[in-house]
Amino acid sequence: ISGTIVGIWTPEMFHGVSVAGYHLHFISDDLSFGGHVMDFIIDNGIVEIGPVDQLDQRFPVQDRQYLFAKFNVDEMREDITKAE
Ligand SMILES: [Zn+2]
Structure with missing residues (x-):
């Protein structure tokens, strides 16, 4: 399959803001498949590396469902641990 991988490396001290x-x-190139990458092998490709010196986090504050949602933080933490 051909596509693009985008990723970051986060220092341990910022775990929680991102995943350490x-x-x-x-x-995928045709945008029909994608998600979190657990492992991969590259036949050929271009690797670009650069520093990230800022993080811009936005929230959907115009969305009433988001504003009044009852988040279960423990369940969210468990789901993130399983997925990541
Ligand atoms: Zn992910």
């Missing part, structure tokens, strides 16, 4: 270590996501 490498965190990679994939999207």
